[in-house]
Amino acid sequence: MQTREFGCDRCWPTDAHAAWDARGGLTRLEELVDESHFHVMILACTLCGQRYVSIFTEMIDWEGGEDPQYWTLLPITEAEAESLKRQGASLGEMSLNALGRARRCLRRDHPKAEPPRVFWGSGILVGPHD
Numbered sequence: 001m002q003t004r005e006f007g008c009d010r011c012w013p014t015d016a017h018a019a020w021d022a023r024g025g026l027t028r029l030e031e032l033v034d035e036s037h038f039h040v041m042i043l044a045c046t047l048c049g050q051r052y053v054s055i056f057t058e059m060i061d062w063e064g065g066e067d068p069q070y071w072t073l074l075p076i077t078e079a080e081a082e083s084l085k086r087q088g089a090s091l092g093e094m095s096l097n098a099l100g101r102a103r104r105c106l107r108r109d110h111p112k113a114e115p116p117r118v119f120w121g122s123g124i125l126v127g128p129h130d
Contacts, residue, residue: 006075006103011045011052019106020118023073026052032084032091038129040091042081043073051081055096057129061112068112070127074105093126100124 006012011022026043029051033040039056055072076084080099087095101123110116 007050008045008048010047011050012075016106016118016120019073020108023052023054023106026054030081030085032087033089035129038126040084040096042076042084051076051078053080053084053096053099053124055124055126057127059127059129066112069110071108072105072121072124072127073107074100074103074124076100096124096126 004012011019011026013019013022023043025046027046028041029044030042031040032042032053037058037060039054041054043052043054044050045052053074053076055074056069058067058069060067076099084091084095103123105121105123106118107121108116108118
């Protein structure tokens with residue numbers, strides 16, 4: 001039997017596209033930053049309880065819509081979730097970028113005038129945003 005460090009087959013499948021679809025089934029636990037172009041929240045799997053930090057960024061260019069949007073989903077430990085909650089709205093990009101540097105994360109990039117891409121990455125790098 002394969003052991004895994006984070007998540008279950010339902011919330012953190014091996015295929016990136018399946019993981020993006022599974023993200024839609026996660027429960028929102030905590031809003032940390034809720035700005036129109038920068039959104040950070042903690043999500044959880046209802047089956048296994050795994051916590052995730054979800055980060056959305058968007059850069060408005062004021063030219064014809066379809067502005068670039070980026071998402072990162074990173075599984076986090078209970079201690080990391082509590083630390084993020086304590087920081088709340090004062091949470092900064094440096095704190096986020098320090099999380100799980102070598103840990104597998106899910107990314108969805110939707111550059112301007114291009115189709116979205118879903119892929120695996122490592123750690124967090126908060127994307128550009130207004």
